[in-house]
Amino acid sequence: MKKFVGYIVAIIAVLLLVTGCGSGNKEATSKSKDGKEVTVKLGFVGSDTDVWDDVKKRLKDEGIDLEYVKFTDYSQPNVALDNGDIDLNSFQHQIFLDNFNKEHGTNLVSIGNTVNAPLGIYSEKIKDVKELKEGDTISIPNDVTNGGRALLLLQTAGLIKVDPAKKQAPTVSDITENKLNLKIEELDAAQTPRSLQDVTAAIINSGIAVDAGYIPEKDAIFLEPVNETSKPYVNIIVVRKEDEENETYKKIVDAYQTEETKKVIEETSKGSSIPAWDTFGKK
Template identity: 90%
Template sequence: MKKFVGYIVAVAVLLVITGCGSGNKGATSKSTDGKEETVKLGVVGSDTDVWDNVQKRLKDEGINLEYVKFTDYSQPNVALDSGDIDLNSFQHQIFLDNFNKEHGTDLVSIGNTVNAPLGIYSEKIKDVKELKDGDTISIPNDVTNGGRALLLLQTAGLIKVDPAKKQSPTVSDITENKLNLKIEELDASQTPRSLQDVAASIINSGVAVDAGYNPTKDAIFLEPVDDTSKPYVNIIVARKEDEDNETYQKIVDAYQTEDTKKVIEETSKGSSIPAWDTFGKK
């Protein structure tokens, strides 16, 4: 009986010690139950350096980001709307507005991230003035980035588009094309690969960096950043019902910091500009 009582006491002590240890192990979370909350974040491409930096601060909030990587722009909003992911971060407001309109969805921006100017790149010429009659230029084939690309060609003095189309012109809306430039529309992820076959290509900043280009040095013409840039600010997106989700707002706050600015500057090679100071938090 003495041995049995001793055994019971020993087990009780062990349970107390184990319980204390478990409480300390969960101390990384500030949630009431001591558990870490995982949020699935959809991104396009392989570069997560900026988000890795944000992740470090979120750990103190008890939040873990789980990256879900996509290869093109057609997938992350579908995954978000279906509930396969919780947030995504890859698009600007015009792209989101167009997606919602086409698919009858109600996805919303909950925070600004960066402005990433579009660029014209070439392996054959050093200046847009060197383009010749009949040359081919590749552009992204989605409606919003395609329209943005045509506006960039207009800014560069190469074409003119119908002003009535505002920020969403298509190739059929080109009203002046003195060099008879041929516009080849490709998936945005394929535009860098087309450089061997075309005179020039318009490439999204993130895609360009993933392909090994430095936009501020390698682009032969870069989109200006001014008051007209706001619709092209990249955003963090959630479902409408999660717009005020406390955890997601903590993620926005953790992103919009001075530390994040430094990482953006380093990883984008100066081509992406932190947007929350210039255009507001949301």
């Protein structure tokens, strides 16, 4: 009789354990099968994590722990993503990604828009682009997409003209008019702020400018206008193609594209970044 009662108690205990585990998994679908948090490695360039810090706190409730992996230049995060060293990254726009996939034979895709970060012309020597003189030197990023974007910005500022057939990817050799004979110096994007001591002006990506202590809306002597032509330059969250429908990564995008995130972007970027998902779509 004692053995029988013992068997019954054991069976009830097992049933309770199974039931408890099942309900826990339903409540936190982002957690692993043992109920622990899922760690997701996010790669980006620069040191500013204010916006992602806010998103990270809210993702905790979803059972997702974001682990930051910081890179020093634009050549690294996509390689790390393709190799599986990180799970997703957030540092680039669609044109940059398209060019990377083409050059490296990779299949990385966007799963969500984040911000539009206008490119700016900066200088420690002049206060207005109209002050540029014959033969002055301007440094620009040396990668294909940001370099082309920089040349288009110089064209918008009325300083040069480029071959329209090159659309959004002109190179220095595609300059068709340069009345001031401006010298264009191509540098790694991360080095453009440092070049300001040696050149008359530099075109600096927004995130790099902020990391260097500049407030784009205040310190740039000419800032890229935000309009329909800006859409290809909206920053994106990127994953490997096979992870495009990953539910955990979708939750990260959803947590980013919120009113709470908008407020943090507006407060911390001081106008250097503009929430993009309402204007240009969520993806």
